[in-house]
Amino acid sequence: MGSSSSKPTESTQADSRRSFSEKSNHTSRELSQSLADLRISAPLSADGALTLGHVDGWEDVVAQSPKLQLSRTILNHTNIRETLVSRKTVIADAHVFNNEVDFKTNPITSQKSSGRCWLFATTNVLRYSVMKKLNLDDFQLSQAYLFFWDKLNKSNYFLELSIENADLPIDNRLVDYLSDELISDGGQWDMVVNLLETYGVVPQPVYPESLHSSLSSPINTLIKTKLREHSLILRDLSSSLRANTSLSEEAIIQTLRSKKEELLKEVYIIMSATLGVIPKPDEPFTWDYLDKDGKAASWTGTPKQFYRTFAYDKYSPADSFSLINDPRNEYGKLYTVNKLGNIWGARPVLYVNTEIDNLKQAVVKQIKIGQPVFFGCDVGQFSDRNAGIMDTALFEYEAAFDIKFGLTKADRLRTNESSMTHAMVISGVHLDAAGKPVRYKVENSWGPxxxxxxxxVMSDAWFEQFVYQVVIPKALAPKELVKVFEGSERVVLPAWDPMGSLA
Known part of the structure; x- marks a missing residue:
């Protein structure tokens, strides 16, 4: 937490291990108790089949419940997500915040029919600095610029993995997974850091949106088809080369990479035709603009120079890292995901797993100094896009159906019920009299x-259950968590782990 000691101690690490152990023991005790309370009775169906007897029994239950009968009367001809909205929750989730960043950006951005939320969240954070420095009241960085370089690099990354895993069977679980999740529009914080440090950024007028940056499915389908074909070509070539015992491993790899580069040209041709020829990161461009006073101005330089000059002030994206809350795994540890990345050989995706209160305090600390916060969450859970509310109490499902939701955050991750699906920006927080968060202001990228x-507006209860990631500069993070991030020991999660989800 932000108020914790800045010096890591053995007792702090021991407390983390003890907390994880106690959590496991608590779960074991709960299981033992539930088994003790379990009544063993004969099922209606000995062979496990569903029978009409089951339905008759369930109907008897409904017949004795006026509440369930009322639910049937109302809900068979209405939308449950509209009918069961909690009025009390809507009133409580006011779009009012007593702590906000000191500068408001415009316009509200829209990723349209694409999965680029992580790039929009990143550029929405970076433009705060650009707009302040250049006295702008309306500005966007080019999301399409980063999208192009990400997609091209992910294509190269997939083909490098195809070379690396060419000796594995085609139906191997890893090979099968990678050929399915090969060039997702989504990404993670460390992946966008790779893009920023390698390619920089440009204003949107320098590389504007195209139809297919905003509607990515058609080119994704086409590129995936070519890449799967390319992977088979590389696998066959690898097999042929390795059958030649006179070739060294180095010669085999170099030959495969030469072929890969030839194949990758097809991807570049598709992308440059559909998205536009991309500016080079080290070639100068000229950008003419009007500031908020209507004064004309011009800037000339490279994308990398624009990034380092305008896109951040005190806190470089490269010096920021991800805190996650994953209750399945031990806190106080550094995690990564096998085979996850975009730029081959660049910074890996790294997460410091910690208690949810540390994520909350990271947000509060940044908002209080005027720093917007990149975060990852499961946006579709208990949320209403029209009202702009994310709250675990938003829908009266339990009352209407006489049910209880029993999954914990860890359970949801274990059973594929939840994962990081979306990245957005926190730009405000409402604190109670004791300084604890009540609700958060969230800037989305779904248009105005x-x-x-x-x-x-995101309630604190929703934050606890469905926020998985918060990015924080190392200079603002608790020193014991920075030490974990900078350590060499990493727990490697499998490629298909939920923490490998790309927001």
Whole structure:
């Protein structure tokens, strides 16, 4: 937490291990108790089949419940997500915040029909600095610029993995998974850091949106088809080369990479035709613009120079890292995901797993100094895009159906019920009299016609259950967590782990 000691101690690490152990023991005790309370009775169906007797029994239950009968009367001809909205929760989730960043950006951005939320969240954070330094009241960085370089690099990354895993059977679980999740629009914080440090950024007018940056499915389908074909070509070539015992391993790899580069040209041709020829990171461009006073100005330089000059002030993206809350795994440890990345040989995706209160304090600390916060969450859970509300109490499902939701955050991750699906920006927080968060102001990238003119409100209870990641500069993070991040010991999660989800 932000108020914890800045000096890591053995007792702090021991407390983390003890907390994890106690959590496991607590779960074991609960299981033992539930088994003790379990009544063993004969099922209606000995062979496990569903029978009409089951339905008759369930109907008897409904017949004795006026509440369930009322639910049937109402819900068979209405939308449950509209009918069961909690009025009390809507009133409580006011779009009012007593702590906000000191500068408001415009316009509300829209990723349209693409999965580029992580790039929009990143550029929405970076433009705060650009707009302040250049006295702008309306500005966007080019999301399409980063999208192009990411997609091209992910294509190269997939083909490098195809070379690396060419000796594995085609139906191997890893090979099968990688050929399915090969060039997702989504990404992670460390992946965008790779893009920023390698390619820089440009204003949107320098590399504007195209139809297929905003509607990515058609080119994704086409590129995936070619890449799967390319992977088979590389696998066959690898097999042929390795059958020649006179070739060294180095010669085999170099030959495969030469072929890969030839194949990758097809991907570049598709992308440059559909997205536009991309500016080079070290070639100068000229950008003419009007500041908020209507004064004309011009800037000339390279994308990398623009990034380092305008896109951040005190806190470089490269010096920021991800805190996650994953209750399945031990806190106080550094995690990564096998085979996850975009730029081959660049910074890996790294997460410091810690208690949820540390994520909350990271947000509060940054908002109080005027720093917007990149975060990852499961946006579809208990949320209303029209009202712009994310709250675990938003829908009266339990009352209407006489049920209880029993999954914990860890359970949801274990059973594929939840994962990181979306990245957004926190730009405000409402604190109670004791300084604890009540709700958060969230800048989305779904355009100005959703939520409250593009903004959402997120309750603290929702944060606890469905926020998985918060990015924080090392200079603002608790020193014991920075030490974990900078350590060499990493727990490697499998490629298909939920923490490998790309927001």
């Amino acid at each position: 016609d959703v939520g409250n003119k593009g903004y959402f």
